[in-house]
Amino acid sequence: MITNEILKLCSARGLKIATAESCTGGLVAAALTDVPGSSVVVERGFVTYSNTAKVEMLGVSEHTLATYGAVSEQVAQEMAQGALSHSTAHLAVSITGIAGPGGSEHKPEGRVCFGLAMAGHPTKTETVEFGPLGRSAVRENARDHALKMLFIALNE
Template sequence: MNTGELLAAARAKGLRIAVAESCTGGLLAGELTGPAGASTVFDRGFVTYSNAAKMDLLGVTTEALEIHGAVSEDVAGQMAVGALHRSEADVAVAITGVAGPGASGRKPEGRVCFGLATAQGARTETVEFGPRGRDEVRQASVAHALDLLLQAVERTP
C-alpha cells in the first residue's frame, strides 16, 4: 500500500486521520508522517502500550481489559473510538496485538486486533499473521492498518 495514495485520497476529501497504537509502538504514525505534506491529513497519534495508557488516553474500560484482555476486538474498537473522539480526525484506526517473540498468555504470536472508527460507526477485526517474528508482525500490522484507512477514506462521501 502506498502511503502517499492514502494521504492524497484523504486530502482530496478534506479528511483527517488519527491512530491509536499498542504493539506497533508508533510505527504507523511514523509511516503516515513520513511523506511531505502529511500535516494536512494526519491529526495525531496515541501510543498506548500499557493498559493504563489505553484507559487514560483513549477511555478503554477496565471491564474490557479484564474480561477480554488488551489483545481483543473489544479493546481495539474502544481504542479507535477513543482516538476519534479525542482528536480532530474524521477516521481513526487502532492496533493492539502480540508481536512476539512468543505467545502472550493464551494469545498466539501474530494475533493482531484492529479497530476502525468514523462518524458512521466502528468496526473491528482480528488478523492472525502467525509467528513471523516481532519486526514482521509489526510491519504487517502497519500495512494492514493503512489498507483499512484507505478503504474507510474511499467509502467516506
Template sequence: MSHFPDDILALARGIITDFAARGRMVATAESCTGGLIAGALTDIPGSSAVVDRGFVTYTNTAKMEMLGVQEQTLAQFGAVSKETALQMVHGALFRSHADLAVAVTGIAGPGGGSTDKPVGLVHLAAKARTGGLIHREMRYGDIGRDKVRLATVRTALDMLIALDQA
C-alpha cells in the first residue's frame, strides 16, 4: 500500500510506463526529500526497468563523496543553492547508467531557515545525458515539513517529464 497521494502516483506511473516503453532509465539525488522521489517511482510495478539508482545525500560530506559536489561550492553557495543542485544532478547522472537524473536540495523545516534561505526553499535540477538541463528554485513557504517534501516530489517528477519531452 502506497503512502503517496494519488496525483504523485499518477505522475510516477506515467514516467514508469513511458520510460520503460522507450528503454530510458532514471537516477535520483535527494537531500530534503530523503529518498521520497525514488520511493514514489519504485511504488509503481515495472519500475525496475526505469529506476537505475537513488542517492540520498543528506549531509554535505555525502554530497561530496557520493556525487562529487565540490567543497568550494558548498562553502561559497551553501547546500541549498542552484550551484549545489546542478553539481548534484551532474554527479547522479555520471555516477549511474541513467539517461536522466533529478536532484533536490532544500529546507523542509520546521527549523533551518533564514532570511536569505527561508523554510520551504528548494532547488531542483534535472539533467539528460544528451545535454538538456532544467533548474527550478521553488519557494513553497512554511507549509509544514511533509507538505514541502511532497511538493518537491511533485515538482521533481514534473521536471523529469518536461526534460524528457524537451
C-alpha cells in the first residue's frame, strides 16, 4: 500500500508529516494512521472545514479567502504552508474542495485543490476535476490523490 511506502520513506529520512484537510475531513490523516507505527512519522492533522478554522488554525489569509474562495490553489497553498509553520512537520499536504452535492458553474462539484509544502522547497499546488462522482467518491479520490502527491514528493 502507498501509505506503507510513504511512512517507510519518511521514517528512513527522519521526516514528519502534517495534513491540512477540508472536504476530506481527516481521511488522509486516517489513512496514514491506520498503519501501525505511524506515530513515528505523522506529526498532526488539521481538519479545517470552515474558513474560520483555516484562518485560526493554519494562518490562511482572510484576503486570500475573500479574493479566491476556499476552493482555490491559493488557499490550498496557504493551508499547506500553515500546516508546516504550525507544526514540527517537514512535509505537509492540504486539500480543499467541493465534495458535493452541489457546486456552481464556476466551482463545480468534484473540484478539489491540493497543496504540498516541504521544508526548503517551493510549495506545489494543483487542481483536479473529479466530476460529480458523489460525495464519498470525491472524498476518497481526493484522499488517494493527496497520498500520491506525498509519495511522488518523497521520490523526487
